[in-house]
Amino acid sequence: MTAPRSRSLRARLAERRVRAGDGRPLAPFRWWQVLSRSQLSISIPDAAGSALTYTVDVHQLGDHGDGEVRARLYRDGALDSVSRLPARFAVPGGRIEVAAGTYGLRRCHFLSDAGGERQLAPHPLSAEGRRAAFDRDHRGASRLIGILSGAIVAVGVCLAVPQLIETVSHIPPIAETVGTFTWPLHLPPAGNLGVTLAVVAASIERASRFRSSWVDDVAT
Numbered sequence: 001m002t003a004p005r006s007r008s009l010r011a012r013l014a015e016r017r018v019r020a021g022d023g024r025p026l027a028p029f030r031w032w033q034v035l036s037r038s039q040l041s042i043s044i045p046d047a048a049g050s051a052l053t054y055t056v057d058v059h060q061l062g063d064h065g066d067g068e069v070r071a072r073l074y075r076d077g078a079l080d081s082v083s084r085l086p087a088r089f090a091v092p093g094g095r096i097e098v099a100a101g102t103y104g105l106r107r108c109h110f111l112s113d114a115g116g117e118r119q120l121a122p123h124p125l126s127a128e129g130r131r132a133a134f135d136r137d138h139r140g141a142s143r144l145i146g147i148l149s150g151a152i153v154a155v156g157v158c159l160a161v162p163q164l165i166e167t168v169s170h171i172p173p174i175a176e177t178v179g180t181f182t183w184p185l186h187l188p189p190a191g192n193l194g195v196t197l198a199v200v201a202a203s204i205e206r207a208s209r210f211r212s213s214w215v216d217d218v219a220t
Contacts, residue, residue, distance in 0.1 A: 010086075011088060014083070014086055014087060014088035014097075015088050015090070017083045017084050017087065018081050018082070018083040018087065018088070018089060018090075019081065019082045019083065020080075020081060020082075021072065021073070021074075021078070021079030021080045021081050021082055022079055023078045023079055023080075024078070024079045025077055025078060025079075026055060026057060026074045026077045026078075026079070027057075029123050029125050029126065030125075031125055033125075033126075034125065034126060034127050034130070035060070035127055035204065036059060036060050036061050037057070037058065037059050037060065037126065038056075038057075038058045038060065038104060038105050038108070038122070038126055038127070038128060039055060039056070039057050039058075039122070039123040039126055040055070040056050040105075040108045040119075040120035040121060040122045040123065040126075040128070041053055041054065041055040041056075041120055041121055041123070042054050042096070042110050042118070042120045042121065044091055044092050044093060044094075044110070045092065045093070046092045047092060052075055052076060052091075052092065053075070053076050053077070054073060054074070054075055054080075054089075054091055054096065054120075055073070055074040055077070056071055056072070056073055056074075056089075056096060056098055056108055056120060057071070057072045057073075057074060058070070058071050058072070058085075058098065058100065058105060060100070060104060068084060069084070069085055069100060070082055070083060070084055070085065070087075071083050071084075071085055071087040071089075071098040073087075073089045073091075073096065083098075085098060085099060085100045086098060086099040086100075086107075087099075091110070093112050093113055093114075094110055094111050094112040094113050094114075094116075095110070095111050096108070096109070096110050096111075096120070097109055097111060101207065101212045101213070101214075101216065101217065102203070102212075102216065102217050102220075103200070103203040103204050103206070103207040103212050103216060104127065104128075104204065104207030104208060104212060105128070105207065105210060106207070106210060106212055106213065107210065108120045108210070119210070127204070127207075127208040128208050128209075128210070130208075131205070131208035131209055135209075145205065146205075146206075146209065146211075148202070149201075149202035149203075149205040149206050150202075150206070150211075152198050152199055152201075152202035153199060153202050153203060153206065153215060153216055153219045154219075155195070155199075155219075156195060156196075156198075156199035156202075156218075156219030156220060157215060157218055157219045159185075159187075159195060160218055160219055160220070161218065162181075162183040162185075163183055165181050165183070166180075166181050166182060166183045169181040196220060199216075199219045199220050200220060202216075203216035203219065203220065
């Protein structure tokens with residue numbers, strides 16, 4: 001009984017974050033924004049049966065004014081709503097939910113009142129759009145890259161967690177209570193940098209497929 005109430009509370013909090021937009025037009029997607037901007041769209045019929053195009057636009061590096069990462073919902077190219085993340089926008093026939101992680105979006109889906117769920121289609125110039133196109137055109141290579149990126153993140157976790165435990169174990173109150181833990185494997189600075197860069201690249205690849213999670217954050 002606790003879980004449904006918890007989900008309902010999260011939903012209500014997300015809905016309260018939504019603010020009305022000012023109708024400004026959607027800015028064109030530029031090629032240099034491939035890793036810093038996510039843009040996804042979906043066509044939804046309104047009550048009269050007319051098709052409306054809803055577009056979610058997220059600048060991963062945050063807004064220029066305060067650095068806050070927000071999702072903006074455009075209806076037929078005009079700004080309809082704005083929300084901090086995670087966001088939950090009410091649209092005809094359901095809602096659009098948006099969530100982000102460190103390396104990109106983790107979720108951008110339309111949930112219909114009837115219970116269906118559909119991911120929004122990414123802009124072809126975005127990282128998500130380019131990754132989806134690569135998957136369509138090169139299924140074997142795409143699967144191999146996905147497996148490789150998952151393995152790299154797993155290695156990052158295996159290296160990061162023991163070091164985190166070692167650091168925590170040396171906090172005086174913990175050290176006095178349970179003792180200290182020393183991880184025998186310590187990479188040189190260049191090795192640590194190389195692993196970190198590889199994990200970041202793998203996490204970005206996973207985020208472009210909406211596969212990133214808290215595991216990617218732990219790995220780095």
